[in-house]
Amino acid sequence: MRDTRSIIWQRDPRVKTLEELNEWLEVQCLLDWQSHKRPQYRDMTIEKMWLSERSHLMKVTAPFDSFTEQSKRVSSTCLVNFDRNKYSVPASYANRRISLHAYPDSIVLVAEGQPIAEHQRIFNPRHDPPYIVYNWRHYLLVAQRKPDSIRNGAPFHLLPESFKHLQSILLQRLGGDK
Numbered sequence: 001m002r003d004t005r006s007i008i009w010q011r012d013p014r015v016k017t018l019e020e021l022n023e024w025l026e027v028q029c030l031l032d033w034q035s036h037k038r039p040q041y042r043d044m045t046i047e048k049m050w051l052s053e054r055s056h057l058m059k060v061t062a063p064f065d066s067f068t069e070q071s072k073r074v075s076s077t078c079l080v081n082f083d084r085n086k087y088s089v090p091a092s093y094a095n096r097r098i099s100l101h102a103y104p105d106s107i108v109l110v111a112e113g114q115p116i117a118e119h120q121r122i123f124n125p126r127h128d129p130p131y132i133v134y135n136w137r138h139y140l141l142v143a144q145r146k147p148d149s150i151r152n153g154a155p156f157h158l159l160p161e162s163f164k165h166l167q168s169i170l171l172q173r174l175g176g177d178k
Contacts (some may be wrong), residue, residue: 007032008025008028011028014090017159018105030047032057034046070082074089074098077090078139080109082102084124084130085124086125089109090141092141093116098110098116104121117138118154119133119135120133134154135158136155166171
């Protein structure tokens, strides 16, 4: 595959969605399997060699969990960096190491073997400014210790309308506008 990868990508696919790209890639791989002959395969195509070996392969009984994993340190602002973007993590994990599982369409953050957060994966191909993906729920512990963060904290701009209404009431109380 490593030899073929650069050749396939030189064909420069013109697709609009990830599904179209996957379909295009599958067709290209099948064409390559059907046409490439390798001396180590006794001049058989890759496809013919695979068909002859298929009956000897073990059956896969569990689905393949296709992610890449990276160890990350959560910042003091409860964020982890990945592909130039930042994703929020619950405040209780600030300044700790966690695992980041990168899937094609999502980012799953894992600590102590359990998922602690999940975000839609953001792609930034043009090297635009990095995106910061917040989940306001991750910062409730911070708001409990630092109530003023509700007024100025970036994650709290994403509150649902009912919480924004409550926020406005609390800010009108004595000392709420400081």
